[in-house]
Amino acid sequence: MSQIAAVVLVMLATVLIGAFGIRVSRTTSDFYVASRTVSPLWNASAIGGEYLSAASFLGVAGLILTFGADMLWLPVGWTGGYLVLLVLVSAPLRRSGAYTLPDFAEARLESMTVRRLSSVLVVLIGWLYLMPQFQSAGLVFRTITGAPPWVGSLLVAGVVAVNVLSGGMRSITFVQAFQYWLKLTALGVPLAFMLVAWWSDGRPGLVPGDEWALPLHGQDHPVYETYSLIVATFLGTMGLPHVLVRFYTNPDGRAARRTTLLVLTLLGAFYLMPAVYGYLGHVYGMAESDTVVIALPGRLVGGPVGEFLTALVTAGAFAAFLSTSSGLTVSVAGVIAQDMLRGGVRAFRVATVLAVLVPLALAGVARSLPVATVVGLAFAVAASSFCPLLVLGIWWRRLTTVGAMAGLLTGGGLACAAVVVTIIGGPHDGWAGSLLAQPAAWTVPVAFAVMVVVSLLTPSRMPRGVARTMVRLHTPETLNVDRGDWHPRVM
Amino acid sequence: MTGRPKRVTVTSPRTAAARRPRHPLTREIDEQTRLGEVYMRSLVRTQFRLALFVCSVLACVVGGLPLLFLLAPELREAEVLGLPLPWVVLAGLIYPALVGGAWLYVRQAERNERDFADLVEAPMKTEP
Numbered sequence: 381m382s383q384i385a386a387v388v389l390v391m392l393a394t395v396l397i398g399a400f401g402i403r404v405s406r407t408t409s410d411f412y413v414a415s416r417t418v419s420p421l422w423n424a425s426a427i428g429g430e431y432l433s434a435a436s437f438l439g440v441a442g443l444i445l446t447f448g449a450d451m452l453w454l455p456v457g458w459t460g461g462y463l464v465l466l467v468l469v470s471a472p473l474r475r476s477g478a479y480t481l482p483d484f485a486e487a488r489l490e491s492m493t494v495r496r497l498s499s500v501l502v503v504l505i506g507w508l509y510l511m512p513q514f515q516s517a518g519l520v521f522r523t524i525t526g527a528p529p530w531v532g533s534l535l536v537a538g539v540v541a542v543n544v545l546s547g548g549m550r551s552i553t554f555v556q557a558f559q560y561w562l563k564l565t566a567l568g569v570p571l572a573f574m575l576v577a578w579w580s581d582g583r584p585g586l587v588p589g590d591e592w593a594l595p596l597h598g599q600d601h602p603v604y605e606t607y608s609l610i611v612a613t614f615l616g617t618m619g620l621p622h623v624l625v626r627f628y629t630n631p632d633g634r635a636a637r638r639t640t641l642l643v644l645t646l647l648g649a650f651y652l653m654p655a656v657y658g659y660l661g662h663v664y665g666m667a668e669s670d671t672v673v674i675a676l677p678g679r680l681v682g683g684p685v686g687e688f689l690t691a692l693v694t695a696g697a698f699a700a701f702l703s704t705s706s707g708l709t710v711s712v713a714g715v716i717a718q719d720m721l722r723g724g725v726r727a728f729r730v731a732t733v734l735a736v737l738v739p740l741a742l743a744g745v746a747r748s749l750p751v752a753t754v755v756g757l758a759f760a761v762a763a764s765s766f767c768p769l770l771v772l773g774i775w776w777r778r779l780t781t782v783g784a785m786a787g788l789l790t791g792g793g794l795a796c797a798a799v800v801v802t803i804i805g806g807p808h809d810g811w812a813g814s815l816l817a818q819p820a821a822w823t824v825p826v827a828f829a830v831m832v833v834v835s836l837l838t839p840s841r842m843p844r845g846v847a848r849t850m851v852r853l854h855t856p857e858t859l860n861v862d863r864g865d866w867h868p869r870v871m
Numbered sequence: 872m873t874g875r876p877k878r879v880t881v882t883s884p885r886t887a888a889a890r891r892p893r894h895p896l897t898r899e900i901d902e903q904t905r906l907g908e909v910y911m912r913s914l915v916r917t918q919f920r921l922a923l924f925v926c927s928v929l930a931c932v933v934g935g936l937p938l939l940f941l942l943a944p945e946l947r948e949a950e951v952l953g954l955p956l957p958w959v960v961l962a963g964l965i966y967p968a969l970v971g972g973a974w975l976y977v978r979q980a981e982r983n984e985r986d987f988a989d990l991v992e993a994p995m996k997t998e999p
Contacts, residue, residue: 449957449958449961452957452962455962456961456965456966459969460965460969463925466973466977467921467922467925467926467980468922593957595961596941610937614929634981637980640973641974641977644973645970649966651966652962655961659962775915850911854911855914856987856988859988859992860897861900862901
């Protein structure tokens with residue numbers, strides 16, 4: 381009962397804050413103006429709140445419990461990705477003035493074709509990321525109420541749609557920042573109680589010779605899959621649409637760097653916990669699934685305290701579904717409205733419905749893979765398309781329009797194909813199965829190679845303003861230099 | 872090199888006060904002269920070298936760990952304070968290491984930018 385109360389509470393709070401948010405920020409320009417006063421810590425908490433999805437809150441512990449030590453790389457990559465983002469992308473991206481990835485493509489390459497292709501990829505990545513959020517919402521809802529999975533999916537999708545349509549959630553950095561601290565508390569407090577219970581149980585440990593705790597075991601090709609997972613997560617983070625948009629709320633490039641450093645710290649603190657959940661789950665012989673995080677506190681700490689902790693974890697899980705899904709929906713809907721429909725408020729409403737309905741339908745139809753696995757595939761697509769575009773775009777003058785197009789099509793296309801084959805037809809056996817389930821290790825190098833080679837073959841298609849763009853991307857804001865006059869279009 | 876007359880800003884006395892002072896090197900960058908390009912390229916190259924250095928260290932650590940576990944299987948089963956070594960590293964120590972690396976990077980990147988700004992904004996002492 382208390383769990384249902386917790387879920388209702390989180391959903392109500394989200395809708396109410398969203399409704400209240402309309403009054404706080406009515407126009408997009410309010411958002412821009414407000415952004416100038418957001419401190420790095422608030423900004424970093426907001427990025428953390430939006431980033432920590434069901435995959436982090438539930439999925440990581442579930443996968444660690446199921447597959448053992450090799451899955452420890454997943455949270456490491458999801459944190460370390462911010463280090464790569466920090467050194468290669470953060471400050472120049474903020475200085476570019478781009479609000480979304482398609483904006484960046486347009487600003488750097490001065491081409492509407494590249495912009496449109498980037499938009500398509502943003503929508504695909506967003507849908508791929510949203511689908512497992514809805515799936516696991518259904519799964520958790522079934523665990524606590526016994527209702528069929530589609531009820532929970534529909535509930536979360538509905539709240540997200542209402543919330544985004546009312547325009548609240550996104551505009552307030554404060555709400556997303558609050559979500560980070562809620563999730564940290566919701567995972568941390570039960571963990572503290574469980575560790576006490578584990579201690580008084582006489583600290584049960586692993587059985588000697590337990591293969592589960594050893595790295596490089598279990599899968600068909602553990603070495604390849606581990607490396608591919610590392611590539612996807614470390615390079616994919618920079619290409620996630622809902623993460624990128626938050627960089628705009630930094631006042632300048634220097635603040636963007638400091639924000640990223642704080643994000644890394646906040647995520648590092650959070651990701652210390654799922655592994656412990658997985659470890660305790662294994663020691664206490666829990667069933668291997670995404671819902672272990674929900675079930676574990678009740679198992680270790682009984683009585684009313686246990687019930688309260690379970691309610692707290694459930695609230696955190698729904699906070700994770702709602703915050704990440706809202707952020708993603710806004711990013712996807714914005715791109716659909718601006719680049720595929722004609723723009724304006726009406727288009728944004730239609731786009732929001734599209735942005736939620738498609739992944740909701742997919743969640744019902746597609747094979748239910750572990751949530752962290754599907755999110756991992758979204759990272760692979762981002763790493764194979766936007767990572768080369770951003771890295772080469774920022775650091776290499778000779779990138780051409782044709783080269784960028786070819787790289788995005790090849791890398792994004794190959795990764796998407798692997799994803800579709802894995803989700804619809806899989807699991808496949810042997811080498812083919814490993815290559816398709818973890819495609820990043822080969823699609824990322826192919827994407828980079830294609831982008832570089834085609835750019836070198838088409839030197840005449842270098843954007844004309846590249847020198848000015850480089851000044852814009854790399855000079856500190858304190859210098860009084862001409863940065864060109866490009867600005868993202870505001871809806 | 873020596874035959875070029877020194878550049879002067881031609882303004883009327885009435886507007887001169889309203890104009891923002893422009894430093895010579897930022898103007899070289901604005902006008903995309905060869906000198907301006909040299910300065911810009913040096914900034915991009917310095918920052919890129921730093922980024923590449925951090926990424927290489929990261930690749931060695933992150934890429935080296937699975938290799939280490941592969942080549943030295945006894946490490947997989949080693950224990951620290953009763954916990955398996957791979958867990959202590961991957962679920963614990965690696966996070967503060969990432970934050971430490973990021974902190975060092977931010978410090979150095981900001982220093983590079985300050986140096987560039989000082990260089991570009993300093994009044995030119997000698998003719999190029």
